[in-house]
Amino acid sequence: MPITDELDLHHFQPREIGSLVPEYLEAAQAAGFARVRVVHGKGTGVLRERVHAILRRHPAVASFALADERRGGWGATVVELRPRG
Numbered sequence: 001m002p003i004t005d006e007l008d009l010h011h012f013q014p015r016e017i018g019s020l021v022p023e024y025l026e027a028a029q030a031a032g033f034a035r036v037r038v039v040h041g042k043g044t045g046v047l048r049e050r051v052h053a054i055l056r057r058h059p060a061v062a063s064f065a066l067a068d069e070r071r072g073g074w075g076a077t078v079v080e081l082r083p084r085g
Contacts, residue, residue: 003027008039014047021054029060029081037067042075055079 007024009017021038028036038055040047055064060081067076 003031003033005033005035006037006039009047009051010039010041014050017047017050018054021051022058025055025058025060025079025081029084032084034081034083036079036081037071037076038079039072039076042073048074048077051077060084 003024005028007021007028009020012020024038025036038051040051052064055061055077062080062082064077064079066074067078071078
């Protein structure tokens with residue numbers, strides 16, 4: 001599957017998130033993306049919190065925040081990636 005600047009988690013099982021999100025971040029960073037969007041949906045917020053916990057400790061992540069309303073609001077997170085060193 002080609003790496004794009006968006007990872008839509010609607011296509012995956014919750015149990016896959018723990019390995020999928022870090023692998024995606026590493027691949028996106030290697031591909032040269034400075035910013036990506038992770039779509040986790042609005043739901044109850046459990047998936048969003050799991051994604052944010054991964055983002056907090058991943059070394060490729062410079063910062064992250066919920067997307068603005070045009071990009072998905074609280075159903076998506078925009079991630080700023082560190083340049084690959």
